[in-house]
Amino acid sequence: DLDIDSINIGTPEEYSEQSTEPAGALWAKHEASTRTLSATLTEQLRLILAPTLATKLRGDFRTGKRLNIKRIIPYIASSYKRDKIWMRRSVPSKRSYQIMLALDDSKSMADSDEKDQNKVDLAFQTLALIAKSLSVLEAGDLCFLSFGQDANIAHPFGTPFTENAGANLFQSFSFQQDKTDIRRLVHKAIDLFRTARNNSHGATADLWQLMLIISDGVCEEHETITRLVRQAQDERIMIVFVIVDQLNSESKTQSIMDLQTAEFTADDTGEMKVTRKKYMDTFPFRWWLVVRDVSELPIVLSAALRQWFSEVVETGS
């Protein structure tokens, strides 16, 4: 009395073939279902990005918007010959952004006995939403990863994100990977960001790197990951962890906020003691947010991105 569905161990390719919806149709569906949200997010990000694109007023010009006070004395002293006393808003300095989006492709994302597609749909909608908004904004270079036991590039840095790219993107996901190796993911991401930084043109001081991880958030090796996250931070790579935490009242699914961990240690007498902790208390990422509904995404993501960009502006000269 084996349940055939629960022992599906096919490769992603086989799984895609079994799937009734081809990647192109899936992309079109999720792109359409998030179109309004995408427009909202794009607009919010445009507002955030606009001031980061403009620079301060700079001198020295014969005409301009505001007087450069430092030039007044030399101007008078030179009998009004040194007349480049005006400042103008100069051509905006083009800061460059490299944004990586990593989506959890492990089985736990589709973990349910029933035909509950909610979490997968939510993940795909998030992907479509962010891909669309960021590519419309031309906010920078985009890269997409799928991860589980491995981390694979679904769309590389340095390639424009077209409509076709959207369909290709979905082909990289099957939600059948048997492990969720976040340590490996962060390790690979740091490598990819280093390469992308080396390949980027212009001053690397003006290059800003952001990684968004979308996952149900269940991972192992918290201590090792904490160290890697710190290393990423040292290399000025910011990682924001978006936890997809769809609550389903019909199934036993519960929020990650209630998840506990149990650890076992032997005391002095050799007796086994158990310690229970809240899972999120040791969560290795500094910036994380919980999303329960795709309609919350523009608000929570733009809040996260606004924070990131404002940090960029403050740090930038």
Added chain:
Amino acid sequence: MDKTAQIRIQLESRDPDVTIKLPENTGPILVSTGLRRIALSTLVNNLLENEKPIPFEFLINGQFLRTTIDEFLTANGISSEVTLSVEYVRALIPPSHVVSF
């Protein structure tokens, strides 16, 4: 599978005895897949806040757990990515067992 592998388990009991019923809000718990019956029994007693531990046995998909969780998963082709339903029952005292007072 490496030593750090973990799995979410949802403990439940069908025993009508309310004294071994877990608090209503007991959700999934993340544990090492290296655990065996004894450790799980310790965990249930911890959840029940029992001062005097009751020995428990565990059933997954109707089968008694006689190995580590990891070995059980491998033998039954279950992924550690799923939330595993684990039923606990009072361990029956074997007939040969001599209870000393």
